[in-house]
Amino acid sequence: MSNARSGDDGGLGGNAAGNEALVEIQTRLEFQDRTIAELNDVITDQQKQLDSLSRRLEMLGDNLKVLEASVETEQDDEKPPHY
Numbered sequence: 001m002s003n004a005r006s007g008d009d010g011g012l013g014g015n016a017a018g019n020e021a022l023v024e025i026q027t028r029l030e031f032q033d034r035t036i037a038e039l040n041d042v043i044t045d046q047q048k049q050l051d052s053l054s055r056r057l058e059m060l061g062d063n064l065k066v067l068e069a070s071v072e073t074e075q076d077d078e079k080p081p082h083y
């Protein structure tokens with residue numbers, strides 16, 4: 001039977017490499033979590049801007065309809081120049 005401690009590195013080399021790999025994975029995960037949170041903030045801000053712009057566009061469209069109706073009414077009330 002072989003003893004796990006009988007290796008030339010005392011059995012710590014594989015464990016140290018495993019710890020380094022685990023730290024690397026944890027570091028990457030933390031970076032990805034932070035990146036996802038930042039991207040979520042950007043998307044949330046963009047959605048708020050889109051909502052605001054949509055409301056403004058709708059208001060401008062409504063104002064345009066009112067102005068068009070006003071111009072049409074004024075033109076209907078005017079008599080032709082030969083009267």
